Amino acid sequence: MNAKLLIAGALALASAGVAVAAVQVYAPTRARQPWATVQQGKYLARAGDCESCHTAEGGKPYAGGRPVPTPFGIVYSVNITPDPDTGIGAWSEEDFYRAMHDGIDQQGKRLYPAFPYPWYTHMTHGDVDAIKAYLDTVKPVRQVDRKPKLGWPFSMRSMLAVWDKLYLDAKRFQPDPARSAQWNRGKYLVDGAGHCGACHSAKNMLGHADTSHPMQGGMAEHVFAPNLGAGERDGLSGWTRDDIVQYLATGSNRYATAAGPMAEVVQASTQYLKQRDLAAMATYLKSLEGPKPETPDTPNKDTLRAGAALYVDDCAGCHMNNGAGIANAFPPLRASSAVQAAKPDLLIAVILQGARSPATSAKPTGLMMPAFDNKLDDAEVATLTTYIRNAWGNRGGDVSKGDVAKLRNTLASAPR
């Protein structure tokens, strides 16, 4: 696996050290914002999936503390409740905008780009202000931020100025007049609040996303987030715009069910977006180019035969012998772009850890697949993954035992 910054969206502020002098009972100094502005902010906060990263497991909403793994160490999301002392209650709109647009906090410290300001920077000032107006209405929680656990030299925030200088393209979204309003709205949401490229775009050694080849697949935490551009085999060429909308609104469609980090994104974020915004995102995604098609080698017959046997024993009950899955319940593995993605990580991770489909209001069940990590060893998972990636017309090349072992270790040591 390349050492790439795993950007998942978390504010990583160091603890301020100096308490705000006048700690008062929670009483915003600013006038309350109009209802419509707060609702707009709530909608955008969901589009940005803020709550997922800014809420620790079992913790209070928006109070931070969720560990975000990066190749350089762990950063923790921060408290963005309106608590004036430990949250952002004392921040002005301009303070908040500077964080979102320039990646610099109220005290002037640079933020780690695990917080996706390189995407939020595209958002309009009005939209960012609305998010702040909404955050001002959530329940304030007094919770001091945790310090990041980063090794030298990444622990030095001065490094971040260099990073921003190199990579931060701090400018607002500029509509392309040659494109439709819908396309522009879609790009604004995908590249801005949605920060889809944080996972789905390739990143360099220092975690900078490749903006000239957007959404062609990249790392999301520990697994590969598939190509969202064109691609007959591993992209969205076969998906209609309606397929994309249905996937984002409900968590599944005829080709796929959201798994891994994406399940959380659908459950906490995209299911709440308006149909017309999802349609706009779909329009934009359908306009993207994919990576240059590759033709993976065909694995040897013995591996495929062994994999088929494992598949029958462990998978066929739900995903069926022909890999077609069961409509509205268990996802197909045949002709799946996630299964045939450039890297097999997602498929391996699902086999090792199991998965839970998003429980959305449209599809509340949250069907689960069990973990097979205690049943299948690395070689068996590799054989099975190779089979699934090459059966029923799929093409995905060989998966090695080493790939599985490495991911198993990574997942086992992931912070919780």
Added chain:
Amino acid sequence: MAKKLPEVDVVLVGFGWTASVIAQELTEAGANVLALERGSWRDTVPDFSVTHIQDELRYAVRKEIFEQTRRQTLTFRDKPDQTALPMRELGSFLPASGVGGAGVHWNGQNWRFLPTDFLLRTHNEQRYGKKAIPDDMTIQDWGISYEQLEPYYDKWEYLCGISGKAGNIGGKIQPGGNPFEGARRREYPLPPLKRSAATVLFDKAAREVGLHPFPAPAANTSKPYLNPLGVQMGQCTYCGYCEWFGCANYSKASPQSTILPVLLKKDNFSFRTHSSVVRILTDSNGKRATGVVYVDQNGREYIQPAQMVVLCAFAHHNVHLLLVSKIGVPYDPQTGTGVVGRNYAYQVSSSVNVTCKERLNPFMGAGALGQVADDFNGDNFDHTGKGFLGGGYIALWNTGGRPILQEYLPKGTPKWGAGWKKALHEDYLYSTHMQCHGGVMSYRDNYLDLDPTYKDAYGNPLLRLTFDFHHNENAMSKFLTDRATEIAKAIPNRGINSKPRKGDYSIVPYQTTHNTGGAAMGTDPRTSFVNPFLQSWDVPNLWVMGSTVFPQNAGYNPTGTVGALAFWAADAMKRYIKNPQPLVQT
């Protein structure tokens, strides 16, 4: 000192099928509902995971997901003049422990009772005369008609995604279904399961002897299903691990696979596990339930106040709670008075094993994959001169062909060693069996009360069960077994082993978990504990669910009727919440 907790609108004792239905319905109506479950939280993943749950030794033999007798059990005797002894191991029936209750480990054999079942005494008296009912047979009408319950059967069946073929839609007999069933409003939500080789043989043979076989209604999904709550179910894989196991594939209806994904997201619902309810509390004059006392895993006691208390535990436990809480008049078999513990009933089963000439592959199965002849159930046939009332079905169930407990080898096969291995090798793939599943009437000397000697883990006296089969059931069982043997003879076979039931009831070998009665429903407070809406006559904010309220047992598996009654009672509770009065005035 018990800790007193904040009041809720409704507290449910137990969190199985009936609690799930009541909770879903009442939370929709706006009530704040809490379920107290003595066992653990369980879900499809990880508890019933595929390739993990199919462990017969762990679950079927060692009975991992059932009631723990060290916590709670009962004592048993056949006759009132015997001394009851405690069951230290589960035997004849297998109550559950844990969220989902026995709804997790049932087979999914899902039936409606016959219209005449609900009018048992009236109907039999009219057809056969009052003298046809023996003096000690305490059967009674339910106080509700099939027609009243029909919409709720329908609601239940669509919740569960029942696979089947209707036999009677709106009074019109449908080819391929059960011609004896009561009229239903529409077809089942899913088509019948695929047939196994053995059920095909049974179907042919039963027709040859003049019967009317049909595919059993199954809570195993023949196709993927989306229920009215929006919950998705998979499609049965015929793995044959339904009974005594949770379903790995979201294809057997259970609270987990049909209701909980929606219920658990509601702000006005909550549940607590490892919370054993030990007492129902009432006010000083005993006319109003004020809540319950429960004990957690660490032995800490809590008082949970509530506006309404609904007993949703296993049949025995509901009765036990009423007795230890001193609610209602305990039944006295000497005088025949009192209602709590009265009219306990069970079911009577026998079997006929057949070694067929055709290879059957019995390992492919589903809990309710079966072909059934209902010709001798209830009053579907003329009982004149038969010497008994009631009846049961004859079925060839293909629940599975598990290696330890599901080999139906020829008569005389050794239990172990070379002879057993030889028979298994030669006959397993050709073996099947038929089940005769009969109802049991209620009797004056079959009842539940508190044991004078033995106590449970919480210091309460154990429930005492006094039960034996009577002449009526023995004669009926013999009749059914003889009919099943006739069917067996019509199947090309290498051997038949009829196994009629004999002698007194033994609580040791597993028979069925269809225990009923003890707090019957009815229209007369002298012979029933709850009114036809399952509301206590004595304590109007106390309700009793489940087969506890059956006045006697019919010839069918009870879950369909239990589910329909829960929906029926939920509607009544919604009326009660708006106007908290007895729904039937005495």
